Each structure stands twice: as structure tokens, then as C-alpha cells.
Amino acid sequence: MSSYNPSNFIQQISIDCTIFGYAEGSLKVLVTHLNFNGDFKALPAGFVYQDESLDEAAYRILVERTGLKDIYLEQFHTFGGKERSHKDFLNKLISLNPEILPEDTILRQETEWFTKRFISVGYYALVDINKVRPTTSTIDKYIGWYDVDELPPLIFDHNEQVKRAQTTLRFFLDEKLLGFNLLPETFTMKELKNVYETVYDRPFRRNNFQKKMLDLNVLERLDKKFTGAANKAPYLYRFKKVP
Amino acid sequence: MSSYNPSNFIQQISIDCTIFGYAEGSLKVLVTHLNFNGDFKALPAGFVYQDESLDEAAYRILVERTGLKDIYLEQFHTFGGKERSHKDFLNKLISLNPEILPEDTILRQETEWFTKRFISVGYYALVDINKVRPTTSTIDKYIGWYDVDELPPLIFDHNEQVKRAQTTLRFFLDEKLLGFNLLPETFTMKELKNVYETVYDRPFRRNNFQKKMLDLNVLERLDKKFTGAANKAPYLYRFKKVP
DNA sequence: CCAAAAGTGTTGAGCCTACACCCATGA
């Protein structure tokens, strides 16, 4: 943590990113194991430089952890509860990692800012899970995907943040054509339907779903995909390039 | 400003409130004239105490300025651009009000925090304009209603904030049954229709609108309202009390 | 030729729009 110079950051503001990916029929979230003693898991997070916008900071945090650029990323809520499970977390953190708050006054100044109350701006992102190389930054011990329905306890209110991000995702999946960000460049209608069924946790009719998606007029039909299976080959689609 | 003790506030975070009211067929926004030399207008704003949640702070700011309690209030976006017209505003402010940044180091400390970059959490509220007593706080010279389509230039990105609040309002007016907050306790269907037409800036069919509203099953029909006009007396309605 | 899975057409229910008509009210 000492690589952070707190004076470069806006105090008491953090950015938490809920990064969704899709694989094997389920929605995943990227979670980091913090690089402290003790079993602390969290959403990828970071701070905002004085000369950086919130959006830029969120994007930087995302790129650091995933290596991906040009990703759909959107702020969905700012969490400003006065407690946010902060004290429980801090007590445990400090008792297991006494070096965070050393007796030495000068060293202490360097790390003390981290123990204050934080306001968190929540962003969510949708990524193609196959393109991501989860990358640890200085504050991560390990970083990896968890099924959204089987998340471990996360620090602060991060579990609640994921729930709210999921609600927002459901609200906007259609409108913002987000489904495509969760898939590879080309995909079949069935794969797209699977994404929708996973996000909304309910089945869609094959034919009606297809009609709806094609009516959106954003899909481009490509060649057929021959899978070797004993059935009609499905078409591949891709998201239309904007001219 | 010197009544503020900056150490009690979270640094570099402010809350801006877009407070909508409805009167005479148009949507109004509450705007304050700042208590400085120079013609500075702004949304009602304030800061967040260390031991206060964002929602509590927004509510406090609203109550201070309107005297109203139990008001619908919701966070809609956090504005974190790195410029936000801050420097232009500050240069003008300081040149017209040199006492803000005095030479005296101690006094300077007390006011300097105010000149830093701020992240603003935007809230919007809907109020019954007749119940509001616009009340100046220490930083307001005057506070009053402006037509949303005829807003004067406001400081920072406050004009943009109002636009975005308006978009959010349109998005949720139905879903959250917000229309009622803009009206007195009882109202006619026509008055409710006027609110909708003002918010969405388009006409609705009289009969279809009525059907839609009644189908929502949240209105309670009361006695007729005899206006003295030479026509059938309209019913009064009110928002059903939840049991 | 068959099973499996994809593509496509069609019907009916429900909702919204637009128009029409009726009713209460005060002049």
C-alpha cells in the first residue's frame, strides 16, 4: 500500500467495479482477494486522482485488472451509507495486519487515510470472459471469477453492490444492447438467448426471441456454423458495425 | 462561509439537489443566488458530515431550503468530471470576493478547502410548490423558482445536472407514481394530466389518460369538485393511503 | 430415413389509440 501517495488521490472516495462475464450458462463476477493477512475478498476497486474524472478512474481500474480496452462501463449508483460495515472490516484488518497503522507518526500518516470512511461510486462493466486476463495489482493477492449466485462474503457493502448492479443490468440489457459485450465477436442466436436467460434467470421462447432480436436491427447474419452435430446448422451473427 | 468547519465534512464531496415543483402548467426548479459578490446562481447544495450518510445529507439540504419533510428524494447520478467549469467559476469568484482566500495563513486554511475540485452527488426531488417556503441558508442571498425551460446559467455543470434529472424523472414518473408529489393532497384528473403533459412535454388523450391512471389502482375517487364553471363537475382524487 | 435442432409462419389475447357519444353544470 505504501506505493500510494494519498495526497494524489481525492480523499474518502473510492470506485468499486462490478465486472460481469458470461461462461457456461452462468453470470460471473470478477472478485479480488486482497493482499493482506486474513481472508478479505472484494470487488476490484481503486481511488480517483486529483486530475482524473470518475469515468477515467473507473476505466483505469478496469484496464488494470482485465487488460481489456474499449469496454462498456457505466456508473450505476453511489454508495454513501455512514457505516458500510467499515469498522468491522477495519478492526479485523488492523488486528491481522498491525503494520498498517504503525506507531511511527510519519509512516502512520501515509496509511491512515485508508482507514477513514469512504464513499463508493459503483460502476458495472460487461466483458467477454475469454478475452480477460485477470491481472493482480499491488493490492490483490489473487483475482478470479465467481458465479454471481455463489459469491463469497465480500468486504463493506460489496455484496449489496453486486445485487444492485445486477438489477441495473436487467433494466438496461435490451436498451443498451449489452448482451453482445458478454459474447465473442460472432455467436449463434442460441448463445445470445443463453445470455439473456442467464441475466434474467428465466426462459425465452426460441422463435419469439429470435424475432425480437432481429427486429432490433443491430445484428448482421454471417455464414452458417457447422458444428458436426446431426441437425440444421445455425447461422452466426455479429453486432453490426456502425458506419 | 466561515461558519463551516471543514474538518467535519468529507472533503471534495458535495451534494446538489434538483428540486422540481409544478405550477401554472410548467415545471419549475428551485435555484439559489449565492451570497457572494457577483451574480452566481446554483442548485441548492451542501456538504456531507463525516457521520452522515449521503441520503441523510441530501435530505437535510432539502429540508433546510424548503421546510418540507417526508419528500420523495432520489440520487440519480454522480458528477465527477475533472473540470466541471470549476476554474472559471473560482477565478471570477475570488477576484470579486478576495476575502475568500485571505493572505493570513490560518484564515486561509479555513476557506481553502472550498476551492478544491469537487465530486457532486446529484439528487432530485418532487415537491408541492404551494407547500414550500423557500428558505435561505447562510450561503444563499435569495432562493426561488425558475421555469425549467428558462433556467439562467448556473455554476459548474448545474445546468447539465438539471437536464439529466429531467431525463430520470421522465423515465420513472409512472413507475414510482411521482406525479402525485407535485400536486396538492387532492386534485382532478385534468390537473394530473397537466403534470404529465408538462413533464413529458407532449399532450395525452383525456380519456385514455384517465383509464391508464385508474388502472394503476392507486387513486381514490372523492367527491365532485364544483368549480362554478358551466360544465360537468370533475371528481377529485387522492393518492390511496397504503393500509 | 430418422432424430435433433434451427428457421419461419400464424393465430389469438391484451393493450393502446382514436373517435364517438353521453351527461352534468351554470348561464
Place this chain on the structure above:
DNA sequence: TCATGGGTGTAGGCTCAACACTTTTGG
């Protein structure tokens, strides 16, 4: 009795869910 404006009924069109049928593929 008339003009005004509010209350309500209904036909037409659109959307979408549900079902049915056809087509393609490899075994």
C-alpha cells in the same frame, strides 16, 4: 336550452406469447 367540459364505451391496429409446421444436418 345551449355551450362547455368531464365521464365512459368501443372499434381498429399493434405487439407479443404460444403453437405449429418446415428445413437442414449427420448418422
